Amino acid sequence: MRITVLTGAGISAxxxxxxxRAVDGLWENHRIEDVATPQGFAADPALVHRFYNMRRATxxxxxxxxxxxxxxxxxxxxxxxxxxxxVDSLHEQAGSTDVIHMHGALTGxxxxxxxxxxxxxxxxxxxxxxxxxxxxxxxxxxxxxxxxPFHLDRIWDAxxxxxxxAAIGTSGNVHPAAGFARHARRRGAECLELNxxxxxxxRDFHRRIVGPASRxxxxxxxxxxxx
Ligand SMILES: [Zn+2]
Numbered sequence: 001m002r003i004t005v006l007t008g009a010g011i012s013a014x015x016x017x018x019x020x021r022a023v024d025g026l027w028e029n030h031r032i033e034d035v036a037t038p039q040g041f042a043a044d045p046a047l048v049h050r051f052y053n054m055r056r057a058t059x060x061x062x063x064x065x066x067x068x069x070x071x072x073x074x075x076x077x078x079x080x081x082x083x084x085x086x087v088d089s090l091h092e093q094a095g096s097t098d099v100i101h102m103h104g105a106l107t108g109x110x111x112x113x114x115x116x117x118x119x120x121x122x123x124x125x126x127x128x129x130x131x132x133x134x135x136x137x138x139x140x141x142x143x144x145x146x147x148x149p150f151h152l153d154r155i156w157d158a159x160x161x162x163x164x165x166a167a168i169g170t171s172g173n174v175h176p177a178a179g180f181a182r183h184a185r186r187r188g189a190e191c192l193e194l195n196x197x198x199x200x201x202x203r204d205f206h207r208r209i210v211g212p213a214s215r216x217x218x219x220x221x222x223x224x225x226x227x
Contacts, residue, residue: 010169108141
């Protein structure tokens, strides 16, 4: 079966990685506008690099949980397209390959001047020179609020063809990802939500499984193997 899975912060939360929406718009005591927008980066690049250096260090110490491992198993039995809104590498650590990081990755560095990409060091600084053009325009390879997510052509194409779409641990608040279920449903896919609570776009799904991802995802994958 062709299956498309979208994962969000809820799947990483159980590995100890904090999400910002749970704390009233503040993220580790920073306003989103200051640390996760192009305007915030322009105003204070050192602050933004410190914020992502901290997140990179925290993510480096995190380990995938049973939900990440179950999705590796799912790919062995079905034609899986795995899309994530998360910038950590927990899917890859679990063993997933070809993960579509629509919001970028903490492990990546991007030159804002020439577009060159390279593996991010643990500590990035604003005056780090780009390896390609040598300009001091280094930024995290992360999609900030107000920027266009990566790989959307590939994602819409997968949603056009998928037979089953499952959203795991996503809030349903962030566009365009919040529209994926409706799109897949219009194209005839069954849409399933696995979440701690109903998401903002819950009506777009045919059914939902409520509970922590580390329990619900392995059970769901097991049911697909039986089916
Ligand atoms: Zn460059």
